[in-house]
Amino acid sequence: MRKAYVLGVGATKYGKLSLQGRELAAQAALEAIHDAGIDARRIDGAFVANAFGMIEKQGHPGPLLMTSLGIPDKPATAIEAACASGGSAFREAYVNVAGGMSDVMLAVGFERITQVDTVTATGYFSYGSDYFCEGGNGASFPGLYAAIARAHMQRFGTTEEQLAQVAVKNHANAALNPKAHLPKRITLDDVMKSMYVAHPLKLYDACPFSDGASAAIVASEEVARELRKADVLVAGSGRAGSIASLPDRGDITSIPGAQLAGQQAFRQAGLAPKDIDVAEVHDCFTIAEVVATEDLGFFPRGEGAKAAEQGRTARDGDRPVNTSGGLKAKGHPVGATGLGQVVEATQQLRGQSGPRQIPDAEVALTHNVGATGGSCAVHILRRA
Amino acid sequence: MRKAYVLGVGATKYGKLSLQGRELAAQAALEAIHDAGIDARRIDGAFVANAFGMIEKQGHPGPLLMTSLGIPDKPATAIEAACASGGSAFREAYVNVAGGMSDVMLAVGFERITQVDTVTATGYFSYGSDYFCEGGNGASFPGLYAAIARAHMQRFGTTEEQLAQVAVKNHANAALNPKAHLPKRITLDDVMKSMYVAHPLKLYDACPFSDGASAAIVASEEVARELRKADVLVAGSGRAGSIASLPDRGDITSIPGAQLAGQQAFRQAGLAPKDIDVAEVHDCFTIAEVVATEDLGFFPRGEGAKAAEQGRTARDGDRPVNTSGGLKAKGHPVGATGLGQVVEATQQLRGQSGPRQIPDAEVALTHNVGATGGSCAVHILRRA
Numbered sequence: 048m049r050k051a052y053v054l055g056v057g058a059t060k061y062g063k064l065s066l067q068g069r070e071l072a073a074q075a076a077l078e079a080i081h082d083a084g085i086d087a088r089r090i091d092g093a094f095v096a097n098a099f100g101m102i103e104k105q106g107h108p109g110p111l112l113m114t115s116l117g118i119p120d121k122p123a124t125a126i127e128a129a130c131a132s133g134g135s136a137f138r139e140a141y142v143n144v145a146g147g148m149s150d151v152m153l154a155v156g157f158e159r160i161t162q163v164d165t166v167t168a169t170g171y172f173s174y175g176s177d178y179f180c181e182g183g184n185g186a187s188f189p190g191l192y193a194a195i196a197r198a199h200m201q202r203f204g205t206t207e208e209q210l211a212q213v214a215v216k217n218h219a220n221a222a223l224n225p226k227a228h229l230p231k232r233i234t235l236d237d238v239m240k241s242m243y244v245a246h247p248l249k250l251y252d253a254c255p256f257s258d259g260a261s262a263a264i265v266a267s268e269e270v271a272r273e274l275r276k277a278d279v280l281v282a283g284s285g286r287a288g289s290i291a292s293l294p295d296r297g298d299i300t301s302i303p304g305a306q307l308a309g310q311q312a313f314r315q316a317g318l319a320p321k322d323i324d325v326a327e328v329h330d331c332f333t334i335a336e337v338v339a340t341e342d343l344g345f346f347p348r349g350e351g352a353k354a355a356e357q358g359r360t361a362r363d364g365d366r367p368v369n370t371s372g373g374l375k376a377k378g379h380p381v382g383a384t385g386l387g388q389v390v391e392a393t394q395q396l397r398g399q400s401g402p403r404q405i406p407d408a409e410v411a412l413t414h415n416v417g418a419t420g421g422s423c424a425v426h427i428l429r430r431a
Numbered sequence: 432m433r434k435a436y437v438l439g440v441g442a443t444k445y446g447k448l449s450l451q452g453r454e455l456a457a458q459a460a461l462e463a464i465h466d467a468g469i470d471a472r473r474i475d476g477a478f479v480a481n482a483f484g485m486i487e488k489q490g491h492p493g494p495l496l497m498t499s500l501g502i503p504d505k506p507a508t509a510i511e512a513a514c515a516s517g518g519s520a521f522r523e524a525y526v527n528v529a530g531g532m533s534d535v536m537l538a539v540g541f542e543r544i545t546q547v548d549t550v551t552a553t554g555y556f557s558y559g560s561d562y563f564c565e566g567g568n569g570a571s572f573p574g575l576y577a578a579i580a581r582a583h584m585q586r587f588g589t590t591e592e593q594l595a596q597v598a599v600k601n602h603a604n605a606a607l608n609p610k611a612h613l614p615k616r617i618t619l620d621d622v623m624k625s626m627y628v629a630h631p632l633k634l635y636d637a638c639p640f641s642d643g644a645s646a647a648i649v650a651s652e653e654v655a656r657e658l659r660k661a662d663v664l665v666a667g668s669g670r671a672g673s674i675a676s677l678p679d680r681g682d683i684t685s686i687p688g689a690q691l692a693g694q695q696a697f698r699q700a701g702l703a704p705k706d707i708d709v710a711e712v713h714d715c716f717t718i719a720e721v722v723a724t725e726d727l728g729f730f731p732r733g734e735g736a737k738a739a740e741q742g743r744t745a746r747d748g749d750r751p752v753n754t755s756g757g758l759k760a761k762g763h764p765v766g767a768t769g770l771g772q773v774v775e776a777t778q779q780l781r782g783q784s785g786p787r788q789i790p791d792a793e794v795a796l797t798h799n800v801g802a803t804g805g806s807c808a809v810h811i812l813r814r815a
Contacts, residue, residue, distance in 0.1 A: 048530060048531045048532065067563070069563075092670065098490060100558070101485045101558065103562070104557070104558045104562040104566065104567065105558060105562050105563070106482060106511065106513065106555075106558035106559050107511070107512065107513040107558070107559040107560070107675075107801060107802055107805055107806065109512060109672065109805065109806060110561075110672050110673065110674070110675035110801075110802070110805025110806060111561060111675045111805075113672055113675075114561075114674050114675045114676070114679075114805075119672055119673055119674040119675065119688075119805075120671055120672060120673070120687065120688065120691055121671070121672060122519075122670040122671050122672050122688075122692075122806065122807075122808075123512075123672060123806070124510055124511070124512050124519045124522075124523070124670075124806070125510070125511035125512060126508055126509070126510065126511075127490065127491070127508070127509035127510075127511060128491065128493060128507075128508050128509060129490065129491040135506075135508045138508075139508070139523060139526075142523075142526060142527055142530055142532045143526055143530070145530065145532070146432060146526055146527070146529065146530015146531055146532055147432045147530055148432065148526045148529070148530055171490075173488070174484070174485065174488045174489060174490035174491070175490050175491040176491070177494075177495060177498075178487070178488040178489050179451070179453075179489070182488065183488065286476065286506040286508075287504055287505070287506050288493065288494050288497050288503055288504060288505060288506050288507060289494065289503055289504070290494070290498050290503040291491075291494035291495045291497075291498045291503065292498070295498075303504065304503075304504065304506075307504055308506075417491060417494075418491055418494070421491055421493065421494025421495075421498075421503075422491065422493060422494060422506065422507070422508070423506075424506075
């Protein structure tokens with residue numbers, strides 16, 4: 048396979064937005080096209096990540112996007128892998144370019160969900176679980192991740208205060224991100240005093256429901272060099288899964304698909320966890336970030352929470368995680384999330400992250416998880 | 432890119448079925464695995480086409496399928512391109528193998544829709560249109576294809592009787608297909624006396640709502656040769672689109688994305704329309720088959736209906752189309768449809784089509800259309 052580069056990225060602000068999903072998608076795509084410095088006609092095709100199109104009664108978003116971009120003849124395929132839809136769309140854009148089918152591919156993720164109430168939204172999210180076994184029996188995602196948190200606490204002594212530190216850190220990062228949904232600093236006390244949504248997880252342990260869109264353009268080396276944009280290489284792509292239903296697994300303190308996808312990406316990139324300068328991981332709940340940092344090998348099993356408490360994942364720590372604010376505070380517009388991670392990773396490698404910049408970041412990782420790990424996508428980007 | 436082969440195919444019966452979608456998907460996949468003669472563990476990943484998962488509250492079918500198959504660690508990404516979801520899933524399985532990312536990929540499409548009433552189902556289908564412009568204003572797919580039919584009649588003199596002949600032929604083919612939803616012969620009179628669903632289209636001009644699943648396994652040349660299954664080559668893959676909303680196009684007597692996808696597939700295969708021995712085309716309505724046979728270059732523009740009337744697309748005609756019975760009579764379980772076309776094409780090339788067999792078929796084509804052409808996938812398979 049040939050080399051592929053991130054040619055351009057774009058994103059809307061995340062939050063409670065009034066635009067239609069198709070408008071959000073177009074806005075992010077146009078920003079990525081502008082960032083890439085190309086004419087839209089150079090795009091060979093697109094993957095569009097979206098999970099809750101049913102809310103807008105739009106189940107076929109690809110042609111809507113391409114029509115908006117003035118390239119209706121170009122194919123666009125919608126991708127769904129629950130909350131890993133965005134990372135999966137990026138993966139297929141990469142495969143199409145690296146495999147030689149296309150020279151320039153667009154990956155766009157978008158979601159519009161805040162126009163329904165929280166209970167309805169939680170219900171829609173549960174369609175991402177094994178609904179017959181989980182969601183349909185009342186196990187919503189707060190409940191499933193609470194089970195993971197309890198198991199982690201019992202096995203490793205992880206505390207609620209340690210989890211709360213993840214939220215405090217990610218809000219501090221989001222406060223420096225003008226596109227974040229919740230750009231406000233919070234204190235440990237704020238988290239600890241927030242109401243339980245599923246014990247031991249509290250409101251501030253959970254990401255918000257967000258609207259928004261993010262996009263990335265992947266191009267062949269030839270195109271990237273022609274445009275003098277061969278600066279962010281897709282060095283590794285991993286994609287794996289786990290048993291769909293959490294209760295059907297044995298140990299639930301890690302996510303096997305995320306471990307495997309991470310290993311695949313590291314192997315392809317020829318890199319190790321210690322080489323990652325900055326990582327965007329899937330922190331739908333604070334416990335998810337802790338598990339992610341262990342699954343990726345940043346910290347030994349059971350030590351992720353302690354590492355967070357010690358500030359090792361802060362911007363000035365030795366292993367900065369979620370400089371964007373993460374799902375927790377930047378927001379979680381489901382289809383957009385994995386591509387928003389690529390936006391942050393790319394901007395960090397280019398030195399465009401302003402007050403959130405990790406100095407001299409050379410290697411970045413994105414980690415996107417669908418449901419409790421049924422779908423996992425890990426990518427490693429490298430400054431070239 | 433390297434050569435890729437269809438290693439195995441499988442399908443459930445199409446019709447009103449009582450199994451869950453996940454069970455249908457697993458059944459088709461297991462038949463394809465058995466047909467390929469491989470252990471499931473050799474599968475590197477899957478694409479799963481499904482459009483109406485919301486009906487079963489299952490929005491993340493990939494991991495459910497892989498868990499059923501005993502390979503939960505392997506990634507499975509859901510694909511949506513309205514009624515072209517199946518063809519699009521096959522396309523990405525092909526791209527992953529031909530591009531060198533994977534050696535063996537599974538593509539499965541499934542749908543379960545008959546448990547909702549016809550009005551509700553028509554509503555769900557309309558989510559595949561540009562809902563803001565079309566479905567939401569009452570333009571359901573029968574209405575949109577009726578507009579295409581009227582335009583074709585006005586411009587080319589196509590008659591209702593000519594369209595009816597498409598239905599008569601496809602039912603005659605389905606009567607020979609044990610997996611068809613509507614395996615019964617009908618007469619021209621039956622069609623002409625059926626009620627109008629959207630003038631000039633009558634009930635028997637329309638495909639049914641079907642449940643069902645189909646699957647195909649694509650493998651690299653190395654794997655296919657090792658297993659002595661290098662007999663059906665994927666010779667060409669085309670994927671293109673059209674302006675999402677039908678009223679926003681100019682001439683609506685053809686589908687630009689289908690023309691383009693066909694041209695791409697022919698170019699890659701180094702073949703011309705005259706070389707196709709058997710074709711499965713997207714006949715959601717009889718007019719759609721007529722337009723398809725023109726878009727693919729089988730007949731000149733405006734002569735598709737006459738060709739159908741003359742029997743040229745019958746099994747004993749010079750250009751056999753929809754030997755399976757097509758969407759019209761084999762059935763249209765949306766996500767499964769494009770992969771069901773691959774099943775029929777593969778079996779025709781292998782000489783496994785029993786009483787429907789086209790003698791010495793060497794080249795087969797599949798043509799899968801989403802909505803009124805927003806998404807189009809065309810593939811050419813060749814006996815190797």
